[in-house]
Amino acid sequence: MQLYNNILYVGFDDTDSSSGMCTTYVCAVVLEKLKSCGMTLKGEPRLIRLNPFAPYKTRGNGAVSFRLVLDNNQTIRRAKQIILDTVEELSQLNDPRTNPGVVFYQGPMTRDLKEYSMKTVQCMVTLEEAETLAQKIGAEIVKYKNGRGVIGALAAIGCPLPDNTYELIAYREVNNYGKVRRINEDSVRLMDHETYPETFDNLDEGYMAITPHTPCPVLYGIRGETKEALYRAQELIRSEEPIERVMVFLTNQHTDMHLQAIDRIAGIEKYQCYVVKGVVNSNPHVIEGGHVIFNLKDESGEMECAAYEPTKRFRDSVRELAPGDEVTIYGGIGNKGTLN
Incomplete structure (x- = not known):
């Protein structure tokens, strides 16, 4: 592998499960092992929160990446083996929803890679899309089970961070x-x-x-x-x-990177996050579980919005809304099609 500026990019994702482990912990163990072998980390490791409404996420939906400064093929091979051995050892492979993926990349941050990463943070991306891009830019991917973690691993490498x-x-x-x-x-x-x-x-x-x-x-x-x-x-x-x-x-936590502005309610799709303006079209009401529901409309259509119980006191502000109020909503669409 010929390194670009002596930098090897490494990304991985989907090592955890609802019952244990954490991808950031796997990263921390990997980096300790690499440093103990005399390998140099360039900058901080990155934790990239992906689309929070992706239906296949485990818990926090965060992928990790880091950059290694390496100067010869023997060191590269050794680093990769340490990384893969540790990911395999610590991943929750017995969980059917855990499908780790590891990506190694040695090239420049291309426009395609950055755009793919932003799409992964904001929208739905398929494993086929990730594999196609990896092949195009010359990235090496390693899949465990179905390897869905490759999607986030590649995004964590290429995600631009104008705010962080x-x-x-x-x-x-x-x-x-x-x-x-x-x-x-x-x-x-x-x-x-x-x-x-x-x-x-x-x-x-x-x-x-x-x-x-x-x-x-x-x-x-x-x-x-x-x-x-x-x-x-x-x-x-x-x-x-x-x-x-x-x-x-x-x-990228708390940067609102996952939000995309949209000017028509009719253009909103499931499993994505938006900033949308509209007019309140119903009196907010409380349903079982303490969730507050109201309808939002514009000239293109109408949709249900919710402030769920975990938002606590925020619901008090939502209850004060009245039909005709003009609002800007920041939220995402889950499986039920409600903006929350």
């Missing part, structure tokens, strides 16, 4: 997987008070929001505008259980 944030993720020791996470909540509130708005999404109506609710390796994740803010926040958090490792990712 960072996420610091702390991981648990293996013997604590599946147990209650032991984080001092008062320290999280203090951290939020001291670092907001440089960090964000730390609390949800006063309760700790940095810990996941699945048996995955993640202990907590802090999101912020700069790496420096994340490190300051980390110093303020008191963990009452050991931390195995920490990794900071460059990411």
Whole structure:
């Protein structure tokens, strides 16, 4: 493999499942192994959140990528073997919905690759599209099972980041997987008070929001505008259980990259995210489960919109809408065809 500027791009996705593992953790383990062999990482690893309404996503729908500085074919072969062995070892291959894919690429960031990546963040992309592009640009793909993870792996390599944030993720020791996470909540509130708005999404109506609710390796994740803010926040958090490792990712989270502006309701399609303007055409009403529903219309058509229960107090603002109100809606379309 002839390297372009001595850089090997690596991307992978779909290693986790609803019952465990995390693709970012696989990335962190891979990078530790590569660095221990004397290999050099260029820049931060990237965590690219893909289309949040894709029906085949596992949990967070995030793919990872990173750049290695390598100077000879022997090192390239060794790096690839370490990566593939680790992905195979840690992926949840017994889960029918887990279909990892790994991509190795050594060329320039082409226009086709960037456009494909943006499409993967905003729309639906098929595995055939990913494989066709990989062949065109000379990227090497490795598939496990049906290999659907290749879609996100390739997108994570090529995704442009004109705007970005960072996420610091702390991981648990293996013997604590599946147990209650032991984080001092008062320290999280203090951290939020001291670092907001440089960090964000730390609390949800006063309760700790940095810990996941699945048996995955993640202990907590802090999101912020700069790496420096994340490190300051980390110093303020008191963990009452050991931390195995920490990794900071460059990411597209909270950049609204997944949203695409559209000027006609009739043009909206399932499994995509939009910014659309319209007029409220019904009184908001509450349905079973605490969800608030109303209709939105423009000259091209009408559709149902929802503020679901997990949005909590946001629903109070939605309830105040009245027929005739002109609004701009930011949301996505799921399987039921409701904009939320």
